[in-house]
Amino acid sequence: MKQLITNIQVFDGTHEPLIEHASIIIDNNIITEITQENVSRDQFDTVTDGRLSTAIPGLTDCHVHFSISKAPGQLDAMRIDETAIRAAKNAEATLYRGFTTVRDAGSLVFGLKKSIDEGYVDGPRIFPSHGIISQTSGHGDSRGSQAQGKTVFGHDSPTMKTGAFITADGVPEVLHAVREQLFLGASQIKIMAGGGIGSLYDPLESLQFTPEEMRAAVQAAADFGTYVFAHLYTPQQMQRAAEAGVQCFEHGTLLDKETAQIIKNKNIWLCPQFALFFDNFVSDVVTSPTQDRKRLLVQKAAYTQAEIINEFDLPTVFGTDLAMTKEWCDRYQPAEFRSKKKVHGSFKGLLTATGNVQELFKLCGYRNPYPDGKIGVLEAGSFADILLIKGNPAADLDLLSDINNIKMIMKDGKIYKNTL
The missing domain is CATH 2.30.40.10 (Urease, subunit C, domain 1)
Structure with missing residues (x-):
């Protein structure tokens, strides 16, 4: 036609x-x-x-989690069929907010992507990462309580059983986890390289994955023509990931100038989320005093991060860490454009959701699902x-x-x- x-x-x-x-x-x-x-x-x-x-x-959000539709502490109350239904509704709503493409930064999207591509469900194109790979007691170890264990039969946690989060310890397990996601069709690999705000049992400052484990993930991805991107916040986490060959940093809010220079020298992409902190949307994901302490630490650093990104002219893409309920996403995702304007100005802010993503997706090589x-x-x-x-x-x-x-x-x- x-x-x-x-x-x-x-x-x-x-x-x-x-x-x-x-x-x-x-x-x-x-x-x-x-x-x-x-x-x-x-x-x-x-x-x-x-x-x-x-x-x-059409706009691109480079950091969404379609199947994470409740606060972290509430995920274990969801059956896998409920998770899948909510993911489909989240995808549809994202399309109708003007996002025709997303990079899913880890969630249950195998069937969702296939259904969208075949016209069965309305939604954006998905560059899938599939399961987020984390060390035990890392940011992706999303067990809802310390009473939930891991046996030879797998995790007790319903959330972990969906495969949206995977724990791997030691080089052999990391290699296996990466290759499993590639088998599912991952266009890139997501790892947790440091602590997070929403998780309950890992300090924000913790270094996650040894250099050897991280290099193994990067090598396994590179062998399939693609790249690794990482969740992290602190300079120590970013410097370890940069040395290991990670090519895109998510969040990176505690960025300092020394690390910014490393990022610039190695041509690493950044995917920060400013509205989470500028407009305090992050407070909605906090369910405990431990999480609130971590929120305050990161929130204070967001303005400094914005200044350093501009000073070093670091390459960035648009990302929101989109999760939670549909109502929360409806308010939050468009708000990120206000924050991007504050940080970059209108033209450069718009580039983060348009032309810049064309360059980022080149890192997928022949793993690009839409060539x-x-x-x-x-x-x-x-x-x-x-x-x-x-x-x-x-x-x-x-x-x-x-x-x-x-x-x-x-x-x-x-x-x-x-x-x-």
Whole structure:
């Protein structure tokens, strides 16, 4: 099917100046041309008048957890079928907030991704990590209490039994865990390299995985053409991960200048989440005094992290650590754009959710699950993942914090919302 979107201005995901008085030509699910010439409408099956709106690439959130839909301490109360249903609803809601692609940073998404790709469920493209790999008593050891054990038959914890979290200790177990996720189709591998706020039994400052274990994960991923990204907060955790070859850091909130220089020298990506701390959304995931102490420690550091990222011009992508309930996600995910504007300004903030992700996804190599089109940019050869916005978010990123400003959502050439 041939489609035409006309009477628009285009942000291509790379350059700040818009392409004025433009039209986008789509053949099935691929953009074939963006032109400022007059185009005859007769050759197209459908024509959409953009009414002078701004076309931007479909947004990408590089850190979501679709099947984690309750606070950490409440996850063990969920059956696996409930987890799967909630994941599908979270994916659908994410698409209707304008995110046509996500990198799932660890959760139960094998069946969800397959169902979305086959058109059975509405949702974004998913770059899956599958199970998060953690050491025992690490941030991914999500047992709900110290009464829950691990036997030769597996974990007592219902959450751990879903496979969304995996514990591995020693090089052989780490290699096995990485290869299991690759078998499931992981496009990249997620590890826990340090403590976290939401977990109950690991100090935030703890170093997790030995250098040998971490290098084993990186090597196993590299042997399959892809990369490892890591949850971490402190400079010590980041420096160990950098030395091991980890190529993307999640959170990294306690960043210092020495570590920033290492990140810059090694071309490591950062995926920080500012709205969690600037707008205090993180307080909703806290269920104990231990977690609250960790929250306060990290929250105070978020503003310094933002200053250092800008000073060293570190490469970043948009990520939210999206989890919890649908209602919480509806409020939180768009709010991250306000925070990105505060940190980067509108143009660079928009790049984190568009053109920058095109570069990050190159690290997947031949593990890219969507090799037939470009993601995060609008140009010939891109997937027809397009948003039409009332106003220009490259000039005012706050526009994307209100989903009512998104007048049309197209993914893979199919229109899911049109209120033009």
